[in-house]
Every structure is written in structure tokens, then in C-alpha cells.
Amino acid sequence: MSLRGAALRVTRPRLAVLAVLREHAHATTDEVLGRVRVQLPEVSHQAVYDVLRALTTAGLVRRIEPQGSVARYEARVGDNHHHLVCRSCARIVDVDCVVGAAPCLTPSASHGFTVDEAEVVFWGLCPQCSAPSSDRKEVL
Amino acid sequence: MSLRGAALRVTRPRLAVLAVLREHAHATTDEVLGRVRVQLPEVSHQAVYDVLRALTTAGLVRRIEPQGSVARYEARVGDNHHHLVCRSCARIVDVDCVVGAAPCLTPSASHGFTVDEAEVVFWGLCPQCSAPSSDRKEVL
DNA sequence: CCTGCATTCTTGAACGAGTCAAGTAAACAG
DNA sequence: CTGTTTACTTGACTCGTTCAAGAATGCAGG
Numbered sequence: 001m002s003l004r005g006a007a008l009r010v011t012r013p014r015l016a017v018l019a020v021l022r023e024h025a026h027a028t029t030d031e032v033l034g035r036v037r038v039q040l041p042e043v044s045h046q047a048v049y050d051v052l053r054a055l056t057t058a059g060l061v062r063r064i065e066p067q068g069s070v071a072r073y074e075a076r077v078g079d080n081h082h083h084l085v086c087r088s089c090a091r092i093v094d095v096d097c098v099v100g101a102a103p104c105l106t107p108s109a110s111h112g113f114t115v116d117e118a119e120v121v122f123w124g125l126c127p128q129c130s131a132p133s134s135d136r137k138e139v140l
Numbered sequence: 141m142s143l144r145g146a147a148l149r150v151t152r153p154r155l156a157v158l159a160v161l162r163e164h165a166h167a168t169t170d171e172v173l174g175r176v177r178v179q180l181p182e183v184s185h186q187a188v189y190d191v192l193r194a195l196t197t198a199g200l201v202r203r204i205e206p207q208g209s210v211a212r213y214e215a216r217v218g219d220n221h222h223h224l225v226c227r228s229c230a231r232i233v234d235v236d237c238v239v240g241a242a243p244c245l246t247p248s249a250s251h252g253f254t255v256d257e258a259e260v261v262f263w264g265l266c267p268q269c270s271a272p273s274s275d276r277k278e279v280l
Numbered sequence: 281c282c283t284g285c286a287t288t289c290t291t292g293a294a295c296g297a298g299t300c301a302a303g304t305a306a307a308c309a310g
Numbered sequence: 311c312t313g314t315t316t317a318c319t320t321g322a323c324t325c326g327t328t329c330a331a332g333a334a335t336g337c338a339g340g
Contacts, residue, residue: 050317095251187290301320303318
């Protein structure tokens with residue numbers, strides 16, 4: 001069990017949050033709370049905040065914050081993958097590391113910084129939203 | 141005057157905000173407000189929020205929101221440059237487009253998305269914070 | 281140089297994601 | 311089983327940002 005491996009106590013809320021994130025990537029705290037409550041109706045919102053923070057700190061979960069969105073979480077960690085975000089419907093999909101791999105993740109001039117991660121977000125329109133007159137779902 | 145070019149009325153608050161951002165890149169709304177008030181003590185915080193939004197919409201200013209930070213603004217626009225952020229002191233510096241240019245800005249699999257922008261944030265430690273025992277300024 | 285209207289600014293309240301704090305409950309080492 | 315440490319519950323609160331109504335200002339046209 002990954003919780004034990006991270007020296008975290010195994011509790012119902014933690015197991016439930018992990019299960020939710022494995023099923024539903026890029027969920028917001030609120031969405032996680034809602035889904036966790038299907039199984040554990042009594043969990044508090046504070047518990048979910050605490051759990052998400054603990055899991056993030058332990059590296060079992062990754063927190064992302066695309067512009068204009070509240071924090072979202074995903075259970076896919078350790079592979080430094082990136083995200084593609086639709087400007088229209090806010091859909092998020094994972095993309096593997098950009099082509100050419102490593103060279104892309106080095107800034108041209110690092111100004112003396114020791115860089116340990118390159119975070120990439122691709123912005124655009126998803127297939128549904130870029131289709132001329134389909135039943136797109138506009139955000140807002 | 142860039143304001144006229146963007147079909148925006150020329151007002152004191154707008155001129156002041158633009159001037160501040162040209163001097164101080166990556167300033168928060170609050171920092172902008174403080175600096176603007178040196179010249180125009182009466183401006184309201186709402187005016188600064190409105191101005192920043194108008195300038196951002198007009199493309200005269202760019203809004204960035206690094207993880208864990210409030211919104212920041214910069215007057216350098218149109219060149220899709222990226223940012224290097226220090227995990228320790230939160231310092232932000234600009235970096236030109238990553239090496240190799242264009243190829244880096246194409247996701248390996250676009251899942252049908254029409255991508256129009258690749259936003260890159262490099263995380264690490266600035267020279268001061270990565271120096272062994274200098275007088276680093278920790279954030280927090 | 282005026283006039284009038286649309287836009288912008290002032291004032292003050294409200295919103296919402298996230299955090300703090302104190303006390304109760306539960307995990308797990310021994 | 312017991313005790314201690316770590317989680318969770320409850321409820322208040324912070325802070326960046328937005329909303330709303332009315333006053334002020336920029337500027338096109340006369």
C-alpha cells in the first residue's frame with residue numbers, strides 16, 4: 001500500500017481520496033470531497049484539504065493550478081508529464097514529455113539558477129470546442 | 141501611445157500602472173497599487189484591478205500565476221518568453237524561449253487539440269538561495 | 281471651446297478557496 | 311490492551327478578487 005510506503009497512517013479518508021484520484025484525474029478539492037462522501041458521508045472538507053496536502057507532500061499525488069482554475073490533483077506522479085488545457089471548456093488532458101525530451105527542459109539562459117523541474121502547459125482548443133458547429137460546451 | 145493603439149481611453153491610473161509595470165516586472169496587484177499611489181495617492185484598489193484586467197485583455201500586459209503565488213503582471217508581451225522561479229525566495233526571472241525553439245512547443249501527442257501556446261515554468265533555486273551558507277532570504 | 285454620453289473610477293460590500301485553532305477520535309507501537 | 315501521536319470534526323476566519331451603484335472623467339461631435 002502506497003500510504004504505508006510513505007510512512008503515512010492508513011485511514012479511511014486517505015484511502016478514499018487516493019481511490020477517487022485514481023479514477024478521476026485533475027479533480028478539484030470540491031469534486032474530490034463530493035466523490036469521497038459517496039462512500040464516507042461524514043468526512044469534513046477540512047479532512048480532504050489535509051489529506052490532499054499530506055499526499056502531495058509525500059509525493060503520492062500532484063497538485064496542478066492552471067491559470068484561472070482552482071487547485072486540481074492527480075494520482076499520476078513521478079513521470080513529469082504535462083497538460084493540455086482547453087481555453088473554451090477547461091478540459092485537461094495529460095501529454096507525455098514534449099518531443100526531443102531533455103533538451104526542451106533546459107532554459108536557454110538559466111541566470112545561475114539550479115533548475116530541477118520544467119512545468120509545461122499547452123493551451124488551445126479541444127476537438128469538441130474547435131469543431132465548427134458541434135454541440136460544444138462553453139465554459140461560463 | 142500604446143493605450144490609444146488598443147482603443148483604450150488614456151487615464152492617469154492606466155498610465156501609472158503601465159509605467160510601474162515597465163519598471164517592475166512580475167509585480168503583484170498589491171505592489172502595483174502601492175507604487176501607483178506614490179504618484180496618485182487617491183487611486184482605489186478596484187481601479188487597479190480594473191486597469192490590470194483591461195490592459196491584460198488588450199494584450200498590453202501579461203498576467204502570470206505561478207503556483208502558490210497571487211497573480212503577477214508584466215509589461216513584456218508578444219514574445220512568449222518563459223519564467224524561472226526560485227522555490228526558496230520566489231524570485232522570478234525571464235528566460236527567452238527554450239532551446240530548439242518551435243519543436244519544444246509541440247506536445248508529443250496533441251489528442252486532437254489545436255494548441256496555440258506553450259507556457260513553460262522552470263522551477264529551481266536562484267544563485268543566492270543555492271549558495272551554501274550565504275545570507276539567503278528564505279520565503280516564509 | 282462646450283456639450284453629452286460612454287467609459288472609468290470610488291466606495292463599500294460580498295464571495296469563495298483555502299487556512300487556523302481547539303477539541304475529539306482513531307491508528308499503531310509496545 | 312493501553313498510551314501516545316497523528317488525524318479528523320467543527321466552526322471561525324483570512325485574503326485575493328469580484329460585484330454593484332453612483333460620481334467623475336475622457337473624448338467625439340457640434
